[in-house]
Amino acid sequence: MTTLDDLPIRDDLRGLTPYGAPQLAVPVRLNTNENSYPVPEPVVEAIGKAVAAELRDLNRYPDRDAVALRADLAGYLGHGLTVEQVWAANGSNEIQQQLLQAFGGPGRTALGFTPAYSMHPLLALGTGTRWIPAARRVDFGLTADEAVAQVREHAPDVVFLCSPNNPTGTALDPAVVTAVLDVAPGMVVVDEAYAEFARPGTVSALAVLPGRPRLVVTRTMSKAFGFAGGRLGYLAADPAVVQAVQLVRLPYHLSALTQAAARAALAHRDALLGTVAATMEQRDRIVAELRGRGLRVADSDANFVLFEVGGDQSVAWRALLDAGVLVRDVGLPGWLRVTAGTPAETGAFLSAMKKLSWEREE
Numbered sequence: 001m002t003t004l005d006d007l008p009i010r011d012d013l014r015g016l017t018p019y020g021a022p023q024l025a026v027p028v029r030l031n032t033n034e035n036s037y038p039v040p041e042p043v044v045e046a047i048g049k050a051v052a053a054e055l056r057d058l059n060r061y062p063d064r065d066a067v068a069l070r071a072d073l074a075g076y077l078g079h080g081l082t083v084e085q086v087w088a089a090n091g092s093n094e095i096q097q098q099l100l101q102a103f104g105g106p107g108r109t110a111l112g113f114t115p116a117y118s119m120h121p122l123l124a125l126g127t128g129t130r131w132i133p134a135a136r137r138v139d140f141g142l143t144a145d146e147a148v149a150q151v152r153e154h155a156p157d158v159v160f161l162c163s164p165n166n167p168t169g170t171a172l173d174p175a176v177v178t179a180v181l182d183v184a185p186g187m188v189v190v191d192e193a194y195a196e197f198a199r200p201g202t203v204s205a206l207a208v209l210p211g212r213p214r215l216v217v218t219r220t221m222s223k224a225f226g227f228a229g230g231r232l233g234y235l236a237a238d239p240a241v242v243q244a245v246q247l248v249r250l251p252y253h254l255s256a257l258t259q260a261a262a263r264a265a266l267a268h269r270d271a272l273l274g275t276v277a278a279t280m281e282q283r284d285r286i287v288a289e290l291r292g293r294g295l296r297v298a299d300s301d302a303n304f305v306l307f308e309v310g311g312d313q314s315v316a317w318r319a320l321l322d323a324g325v326l327v328r329d330v331g332l333p334g335w336l337r338v339t340a341g342t343p344a345e346t347g348a349f350l351s352a353m354k355k356l357s358w359e360r361e362e
């Protein structure tokens with residue numbers, strides 16, 4: 001049988017396995033930071049109608065510039081943003097890939113502060129961009145001084161900041177963003193996939209976009225909107241950045257069905273975003289309960305929580321799975337990440353954890 005290694009594949013891809021969390025059929029799936037709430041029935045109907053209206057015209061390519069959708073996204077973001085400052089693609093992963101295609105690539109570098117979103121280095125790999133892992137503090141924090149020193153040292157072409165940071169959960173002060181931008185020679189991408197879940201008072205990097213053409217904010221409908229299956233991510237930046245990614249995007253990358261479905265979802269944003277408050281409540285419940293049991297827990301502005309298990313995280317991960325609860329082992333010794341789900345799912349996780357701590361104390 002032919003194996004991958006028998007093929008003339010790129011040397012830097014040899015021996016790798018595809019990225020992806022396990023998709024296991026367990027009762028409580030809290031490992032990929034999805035929104036646990038299904039799409040509400042009126043929104044299902046609206047998306048169905050919008051998609052159906054496109055079907056007869058599927059013989060034609062879609063609007064390759066997705067202008068109507070981008071205008072809707074600009075309206076949602078506010079901050080005075082216009083359609084020229086917004087770009088959309090199949091998930092924020094594709095947006096970030098396009099950014100690396102345009103601003104990274106062979107002979108160029110991208111830097112991120114680990115632990116952060118594990119797709120950033122993989123997107124760098126795929127686009128031939130050399131990845132530079134910079135460090136966060138042991139408590140997962142990142143101050144402007146620490147970030148600036150590392151960006152100065154490496155002078156990367158692209159800096160990734162993740163706020164709220166996955167997997168740690170904490171949002172960045174926009175002062176860190178502007179300080180990094182001041183010393184970065186290239187682009188600064190702020191991945192705000194979880195922005196809608198941030199604690200009150202958290203300021204988005206969108207607020208500091210004006211007059212900063214090397215700053216890009218990426219967002220997604222996968223999390224707060226509960227639209228992960230719809231695959232819709234987007235960016236906000238200077239119009240010149242949008243022009244740059246248009247040089248590398250595939251023609252007609254965003255299907256007519258995706259554009260129609262996303263527009264219908266956006267039109268019903270109040271219904272979809274109605275689950276955000278409930279999710280934040282469960283997130284805060286997890287933080288408070290686990291802290292109450294004496295475990296260390298990172299502050300969270302997202303729909304997930306990073307917590308210390310008080311032992312080997314791979315053993316704890318397996319024990320939780322055996323109890324029917326799937327969480328994420330992000331490879332941080334002693335820590336696991338859990339998504340805040342429905343009250344029932346959160347309850348199942350907390351009970352499974354109780355058993356775990358009881359076993360730990362025995």
Ligand SMILES: Cc1ncc(COP(=O)(O)O)c(C=O)c1O
Binds near residue numbers: 033094166194233
């Ligand atoms: C920080 C971060 N950015 C981006 C994404 C990808 O989102 P999308 O579904 O928009 O590709 C995720 C998904 O987990 C994420 O955690």
